[in-house]
Amino acid sequence: MSTSATTDHAARGASGSGDVPALLSVRELRVHFPTEDGVVKAVDDLSFDLAPGATLGIVGESGSGKSVTSQAIMGLHRGTRAKVGGQILFDGVDLLTISDEELRRRRGQDVAMVFQDPLSALHPYYTVGNQLVEAYRVHHDVSKQAARARVIEMLDRVGIPSPQARFGNYPHEFSGGMRQRAMIAMALINDPRLIIADEPTTALDVTVQAQILDLLVGLQKEFGSSIIIITHDLGVVAEMADDILVMYGGKAVERGDADTIFYSPEHPYAWGLLRSMPRMDRLRTERLVPIAGNPPSLINLPTGCSFHPRCEYATAELGCFTTAPPFDAESDHPVRCLIPHTERLDIFENSVRPSL
């Protein structure tokens, strides 16, 4: 199944079950943007698998490459100056090499996207209903009346009250939660096999967020789609994801199933993320433990491990300042860290877990 030892190792963990062929396999994905100031390595050497019906959560801070990854899968970097390399295998077909025509056919039909800000993702000049009709008729040769019926059915399905009346409304007449529902309806209208949700609830209030996450889970069960959910909120991934990919500086630094990432994470950045947030489900701590410093610039990534300037365990002896860490072969899930495996487990058990 593998091309090399590293990809074989890289493929483990995120696919969940080994016997089902992955719906989506991303291999050594690179997205670089040449700019006047230098090359922005937004995504660098990223690999993961996603099984049919599974949910993958991608977490990381702003500028870690989460959204660029999703845009690459959707083929949204075509025709721009971005340099995209590697492979994105969807059902065995490389989305990076197929023709524009073929990609257009698959976009929406096979892979659909829910954007973060539905107010700017929906066209302000067309009614919500017409935008959904258009999305449906691109892929289905049906009459406007038939499409309209389907759209109203979808609007109803995502919980928009009186969908008949709402069909003719413009996006600005919807509330934030309703707009996000309309976006989800648009993403689902062609019954895609993969939904990419890029910060789908970041702009929403918690009560509405709970509604939307509930809706996504319910629809996933009903339609059997796979979901990639991109977020900076660890609470959202904990509720949604089967597998989790932690990104930092354009690279995946750790990948594993939700239990692994939340209960036995091995990368110091994952520890930092878990430690730095205030938690409602624990006794209140006197002080939060922030990650020192700021996220790195993607033009000028630190040498060696890009996390080393912010990592309290980085040392010169380990080579953290000079050697870019590969995935650690000793760990049972992919972790990019030079600290020896046993020592890492030790640090986690003795100094990180007690402060979580």
Place this chain on the structure above:
Amino acid sequence: MSATDQTATPATTATGAELPKFGETILKVTDLQKHFPRRTKGIIPRPDAPVKAVDGITFELRRGETLGIVGESGCGKSTAGRTVLQLLKPTGGTIEYLGEDITGVTGGDWRRLRTEMQMVFQDPYGSLNPRQTVGAIVGAPFVIQGIKPKRGVKAEVQDLLARVGLNPEHYNRYPHEFSGGQRQRIGIARAIALRPNLIVADEPVSALDVSIQAQVVNLLEDIQNEFNLTYVFIAHDLSVVRHISDRVAVMYLGKVMEVADRDELYANPQHPYTQALLSAVPLPDPRKANKRERILLTGDLPSPINPPSGCVFHTRCPKFRTELSDSDKARCTGEVPQQREIAPNHTVSCHYPGPPPAEILVLEDDPEAAYDPTALRGAGDEEVVTATGSDDPADPTRA
């Protein structure tokens, strides 16, 4: 500037009034209203029903504490904060500061009061003038108030920058040269420049990444201890509010639904809205998240132009829908619930408050001993001093 002298010297304010002891009322807001007028569209515009952004809220603020205000967007929490500082003119109710009614104060009197009450804004991009240097921004309060520090404005500003964890040499830089977290530090330096007593922080960390958010929260706590500040902390993130607040007020559609000490509110919420809000927060723990039940609210926030009759929450209230009898419901739809005290330091605006269903509670551990409501910050000086001695990695002295 040490935290130990706060009880020794009788603190006075710029207006000469004596500050209350820690834990005593510094600010009292009674039935505060902010209605924004509207006009009908058309050839002859006429006054129309106003937007009732804040519609009669009552709370008090005790010196040295942090009062968290939470609620969904559009509930009026930011308007409440701004109205308290009179950045917006209240349309009703009173604000008492140190026992004195300051509701209608204008002009020079108000300018003097401004030195004691400051604000930290949400958007670290919009709240700093892009054409001014950091030195000019942080030094502006001195210029506006005509205050001449002994060592000069520049030295004072550089001290402030160092205090909030910025390099004093960045005095001449512009806001765009800083990251979001650093900009928020600039906003904090500006707010503490004149040594205020009260700071209203409106979503100060919501625009920041989690790792940076923790740095800024720690900084806010440090300077609170160092400068004996009282905070109003407005946020929608219930986890952050729990971390930083001593007491928490929950707002919905311009009204206060529940106010309680932090641990009481999170462990024993009595208002159905508070319960729904708490149950909606996603937990960063997959096993607990799977076990926990959610109270899902249906629909959206009603319009503050035309709020529901009686209890404004009844249209979305799960208790109203499922548990109450028709005669009980009539009370919810007909009578506005008043804020009433159901336990010491715990007020609820609900006709039928009750303990939360057990499935939504997430704290397995006993929350006792974490907070003693009688001992506000002023009492715990020793710990306070060591805490400011900074093991914070963001502290510039640590390098």
